[in-house]
Amino acid sequence: MGEKTNMGNPSSGTDRPKAPDMTPDSIKEPGADSSDSDGMDSIIGEFLVESYENLDQLDLHLVDLEKTPTDKKLLSSIFRTIHTIKGTCGFLGFSKLESVAHVGESLLSKLRDGELLLNAEITNGLLAMVDAIRQILNSIETSRNEGDMVYTALVETLTRLNQGEKVSVPASAPAVASPPTSAAKPSAPAEQPAAAVPGPASAPAPVAEEKPAEAATLEDLLPARKDDRRTGARDADFLVEHPDRRAGVDRRDVRGVAEASIRVDVNLLDKLMNLVGELVLARNQILQYSPAERDSTFVASAQTLNLITTELQEGVMKTRMQPIGNVWDKFPRVVRDLAQACGKQVRLEMEGKETELDKTLIEAIKDPLTHIVRNSVDHGIELPDKRLEKGKPAEGRLLLRAFHEGGQVNIEIMDDGAGIDPEKIRRKALEKNLISRDQASRMSDRELVNLIFLPGFSMAEKVTNVSGRGVGMDVVKTNIEKIGGTVDIQGTPGVGTTLKVRIPLTLAIIPALIVTCGGNRYAIPQVSLLELVRLDGEEAKTRVEMIQGTPVYRLRGNLLPLVYLDRELKTKRTESADSAINIVVLQADDRPFGLVVEGISDTEEIVVKPLSKQLKGITAYAGSTIMGDGKVALILDVMGLAQRARVVREGRERAGLDQGQKAREAAGDMQTLLVLGIGDSRMAIPLSMVARLEEFKRSELERSGDQDMVQYRGEIMPLIYLNKTFRPGESVTQSDPMQAVVYTDGGRSVGLVVDRILDIVEEQIKVKRSAKRSGVLGTIVVQGRVTDMIDVEGIIRSSDPTFFDRAATAVALEAR
Amino acid sequence: MADEKQFCTFYLDNLFFGVEVLTVQEVFRYQEMTTAPLAPPVVKGLINLRGQIITAIDLRKRLELPERPEGKLPMNVVVRTSDGVVSLLVDEIGDVLEAPAEAFERSPDTVNGVTRELIKGVYKLKDSLLLILDTEKASQVETGSARESET
Structure with missing residues (x-):
């Protein structure tokens, strides 16, 4: 009707x-x-x-x-x-x-x-x-x-x-x-x-x-x-x-x-977050009492409280999460407009738009990211005809990538533009008196490239309305560091630039490892924690070795530089009967290092509180927190510690092999070298050719014909004495134990016995001289000293001509 | 402005100090604190004050006075400054005093360097001199020395 x-x-x-x-x-x-x-x-x-x-x-x-x-x-x-x-x-x-x-x-x-x-x-x-x-x-x-x-x-x-x-x-x-x-x-x-x-x-x-x-x-x-x-x-x-x-x-x-869905005032969420933070602290305090408590109802309640707190914390945290796409969505327009204004062609690609992070962080990275993107288009990517000249497609590529890794959000901004020429930066920096001539000559390429984060630094030849005023990258850096993030730039001239921004997922509550040193407790954010190593008794005395006064530990064949927390903090070691060495293996800027602490307690969720003004300037600390017993503990800044101890610096390269390789790829003509001592000469092997570093006792040696061998990982590995190879005829003695560099190819390994392992360095190979003798590829300068590059494959071939022949290897194995 | 100002007073090595009572948040007994290695020596440590972490500054060290005798525990005078809340460690707490404005005088030029910098002036009380501490300056601590210079 x-x-x-x-x-x-x-x-x-x-x-x-x-x-x-x-x-x-x-x-x-x-x-x-x-x-x-x-x-x-x-x-x-x-x-x-x-x-x-x-x-x-x-x-x-x-x-x-x-x-x-x-x-x-x-x-x-x-x-x-x-x-x-x-x-x-x-x-x-x-x-x-x-x-x-x-x-x-x-x-x-x-x-x-x-x-x-x-x-x-x-x-x-x-x-x-x-x-x-x-x-x-x-x-x-x-x-x-x-x-x-x-x-x-x-x-x-x-x-x-x-x-x-x-x-x-x-x-x-x-x-x-x-x-x-x-x-x-x-x-x-x-x-x-x-x-x-x-x-x-x-x-x-x-x-x-x-x-x-x-x-x-x-x-x-x-x-x-x-x-x-x-x-x-x-x-x-x-x-x-x-x-x-x-x-x-x-x-x-x-x-x-x-x-x-419902709209909520962010301030309310902030308040909730703070309250949850306090709740976590209270929970931690209660949990401390619960093991001592006999009352099973109390223990059960404490457990429930624990679970609910954890869930509540996650829930509240989630309410503040937003996909990074919210920030990125405006970039296509920014890039398009800017590219057009500069007469460039730029293709913007995005990966991981859905990566979520805390709203306050989203807000905080908005401007820095925009600045970086603009910079990439304005300075990074070249004009189309220039690109064609260099054999690149006329259209430049700008890639934004975001992903979660180890409780952190990684954002990478990559362009395939002109890259950054360290020499140009050196000149510019000198011109503007940002560094002294002496400093300039000592700085590595990586350090030079990172100079663009200095206030007042601009690479632009002329000031445009887009950029070039020299304000910017320093602001980018400070803004990102303000939220506990890091920013790193890597570039290869002619190939492109990659900016890596790393920021924490959230600011307020983080899991941390509690360690003790000099009677104090310190919290180490779990994000930088790789593993824990404990050296007991005899091991504690022998396993820490020295390279020119720098302590190192061999962690599965890789050299791990050690940093003693008590020395870094200049505190006194508490005398204890426990002579064991506790090594906390940490990651600072891709480079692992071992932090030696007196004791390792436990992991705990801590609420990060900012440092007071009086302590802000100390790079070793990232913040402070209140422990379960109500006492204050300082949160260690792993990056800052590494910098203080000079772990993070060019010249000391990552010990991890795969990482070493990655670094070289990123750095282009940078080479990571293992520097060896053979007799009184320095020699080097590209780290990429090194499978492991091993130690063998003489007693482990066995002979087959005139070839020394060891049983290694269920296989028979021939040993080649490099000191004999390079000084034929001379009578040389082998140390005990022997240090060997293991080279692996096609499932077979060879041990190259060296006198000493000196260092692992990442360096741009500066002077090249072709080889004069067999077994040497050429002569280069590493760390300011003449070093011979070992022709590993040549040496192995001369000792075992069939080594690289996979078929022969197979036959040989069959016959065995 | 009233002619009389109220001061929270305390003693340091037999010197009589005062801070404006309005800047004082609270006063409490000695509490164990967490030391902060690498911090400037005047920073005695960190205290958990009801969930708030505050820095304790050893006023004796700050004023370059002799060390506090062994076994004598300091008191905390918590003051609000523009840089946040700071605890000043003092020997002993005195009364809250009212001092007439006309008794005020700038500190004489002959007073030793650091002390003169950190003192706003002196109230000439009947039987003693009340040194007025500049809490802003006293809580400013150089951390530049602790920072490692980059090479």
Whole structure:
């Protein structure tokens, strides 16, 4: 019945001629939908959430406005809301919604400018518009299109109101929303003519004509109307008869977007976070008592508290997480505009957009990242013809990559541009008196490249409106360091630049290892922790070796530089009977080092508190925290410690082999070398050729023919004495135990026995001289000293010509 | 402004000091603290004050006075400064005194270097001199020396 009344509404007649226009529209949209990407879906989702909230506000505002029709502030706010909806849906291609919002907007603008005064009719019209918008939004939410409803009448009413005509509008939205016309509703032919007949006759007839009848019926119609958008009008008749049933279903569906999320003040989240931090501390304190407690209920409660606290902490943390894509999304535009302004072609690629991190961190990295990206486009990537000259594609590539690793978020910004020329930086830095000539000559390439983070440093030849003023990279660095992050730059001239930003996932609560030293406890953030090594008794005395006064430990064949915490902190070691050495293997900037501490307690969740001003300048500390017993402990800054102890510096290279390789790849012509002592000469082997470093006792030696061998990892490994190789004829003695460099190829290993292992260095090979004797590839200068590069393969081949022949190897093994 | 100001007073090596009572947050007995190696010697350690970590500054060291005798525990005077809350370690706490403005005088030029820098002035009380400590300056501690110069 309701349907019929509405059909009888003369206004629906005015729709009829327009129906063909509307129909293609509604047909087109679902098609467009299916090709929509997830990205579009998420945009629409956000639009819906925002619009629903705005509409709820709007209802309130409109009613308020009725009381105070001249309230400019209220009017402006309403205007803005409608304007936003209009703008967004125009962008999203919801033309129907846009047309409704558009007339509403013009009407509101007149109200705002005082050309019209709000009256009951206008309010009704506006409320009807709000309802119509809500209806369309509902339809968009459930079916991703605007539905079949036709709003021409509403539009017309609003237009006329806009022109100052007095039109009475029914207070309820569907009154002005006509149902779809015959084109969209073939299944209701019986009713159609009835509706159609009065239509053309009463062209712009006032909507008010049938108002009394409508008002009564529309209430019944409302739930059914809602369905029209989704199910199509075919079901409408049925639904009119069973409105409740549909309405029930509907409500559940609609819950979707609007009720699934809620906006929360970030300050409230911050407060929650702080409270959770305090709770974690209290939990830690209680857990300390619980082992001593006999009362099993207490222990059980403590356990429950522990679990709930952990979960709560994770939950609260999650509320603050946002994908980094939120920041990145504006980069395509930034890059495009900038590239165009510079006359460059840049392709922006993004990986790991969904990587999540704390909201405060997202905010904090926004500007630094933008700056880095702009810098890459402006300075990094060359002009197209220059790129072609160098044999690169004209289009430059800028890659943004984000991923989680070890509780940290890594963001890498890579470009394949001109890279950074350390020499140029050296010159610039000298020019600007940022470093002294003496410093400049001593600095390694890596250190030089990182000079761009100095305040006042600019590489730009000329100042552009984009960059070159020398403010920027230092700000980038300080901003990132402010949030506990690190930034590192690596570049190879001509190949490209990579900026690595590493930031913690969250700032407040971190897991940490508690160690003791000099009677104090210190917390080491677990993110930099690799492993723990304990040397007992005899081992403690012998396993720590010295290289020119620097203690090292051989960790699975790799040299691990050791740093003594008590020495670094200049505290006194507490005398204890325990002579064991506890090594905490830490990672600082990709380089592992061992921190020797007096004792290792346990891991604990700690709440990071900032250092007081009096201690801020001390690089060894990252912050402070309160332990379970209420005492204060300092949090060690692993990076700072490493820097103090000079672990992180070029010249001392990573001990890990695979990492060493990676470093070389990144550094281009940088070579990581193992420096050996053979007799009184220094020799070097590229670290990439070294599988392991081993030690063999003489007693382990066995002989087969004239070849010395050892049993090594279930295999027989021949030994080659390098001192014999390089000094044939001389009588040389082998030390005991012998140090050997293990070389592995095709499953077979050879041990190269050397006199001493001196160091592992990463260095740019400076002077090259071709070889004069066999077994040597050439002579280079490493660490300022002449060093021979050993021709490992040549030496092995001369000792065992079949070694590199895999087939022969296989046969040899078979024969055995 | 009132002519009389209230001062929280304390003793350091027989000298009588005061700080404006409004800057004082609280006063409490000696509490064990965590030492901060590498920190400047005047920083005695860190104290957990109800969940807040504050730095304790040894005023004797700050004022270059002789060391506190062995076994004598200092008291904490917690003051608010622009750099946050700081605890000043003193020998003994005195009364809260009201001092008339006319008794104030800048410290004489002959007063030893550090002390003069850290003292706003002197109130000439009837039977003693009250040295007014500049808490802002007293809590400023050079950490530059502790920072390792980069090479």
